[in-house]
Amino acid sequence: MSDDLQPLSPEEGVEMYLDLREGDVSETTLMNHGYRLNPFLDFCEEHDIDNLNDVTGRTLYKYYSYKKGAIKPVTLDNYLTTLRVALDLWADIDAVEEGLREKVPLPNLKPQDDVRDRVLRGDRAKEILNGLDTFNYASRDHVIMLILWHTGMRTGSIYSLDVDDYDPEEPCLKLRHRPEEGTPLKNEENGERDVSLSHPVAAVIDDYLAKNHYEVTDEYGREPLISSSQGRLSKGAYRTSIYAVTRPCEWGACPHAEVDPDDCRPADRRDKASRCPSTVSPHDIRRGAITESLNDGVPVEIVSERMNVSVDVLDKHYDKRTHRERMEVRRRVLREVR
Structure with missing residues (x-):
């Protein structure tokens, strides 16, 4: 030195x-x-x-x-x-x-x-959501994971949502570009859209708002849908939440045989969860949600509009189906038209 x-x-x-x-x-x-x-x-x-x-x-x-x-x-x-x-x-x-x-x-x-290929697969997403539904029902973690998985939206999009952007009757979420108030959308006005929700997903959001939501406003007087005691939940806190709930040890056995659970900092500390090699990021959930929709046979044009991603980018970066999965989708479509 x-x-x-x-x-x-x-x-x-x-x-x-x-x-x-x-x-x-x-x-x-x-x-x-x-x-x-x-x-x-x-x-x-x-x-x-x-x-x-x-x-x-x-x-x-x-x-x-x-x-x-x-x-x-x-x-x-x-x-x-x-x-x-x-x-x-x-x-x-x-x-x-x-x-x-x-x-x-x-x-x-x-x-x-x-071309990033890390993705949350449907079976694991269901395991995580079942665990949250059983042990942390209508918690903030539960709602974050549920919205990201069922809509495939970006972290910046869920961050932008206010309570008024949630329509429990339709039900749906309204995404609007508001850069002057600190919540821009990645594709600006082209990212604005209404995203439909299933009634079971809406029911969880309703219970979260009734029981676990902090009724606070941000510096612009807006009431964020996902909140902390300080106001709008930070984007970093979204990542921390997802890293925490996608740790395998949260809902089952640790797949890393060489790890001593008593010495595992990602397991012991929520703020270190990102260091678990099996955890995933919010963007990995987005890839998984898009892939799951395609596997379900949703037309690529519909997925493109719902997830706000061009067909070309979707094909290169987000469609993580295997050749066998693509074949099974074609098989189901062919059965329907014959």
């Missing part, structure tokens, strides 16, 4: 990095940068690194090895690319050695690596 470096904790370093980027990038991008740096903070905590001055090329190699194999190459590339940018800032403020960013290993991505 150089004598010219000034002490800075990893947590303070990440906070300073995010403060510096605020205003230069969108709120969503800034949130993504924070999310990509969280695993590095976990690594530092596990390895007793409480001063960025102590980070060396060997440290970065260990971090690369720590994450390699646990996540997809494209995700690892995103994490490390963001870390390289952060290291630039930390070098500028004398927290790490100049040029340390060049020592960050990057994975060799193949052309197909940008």
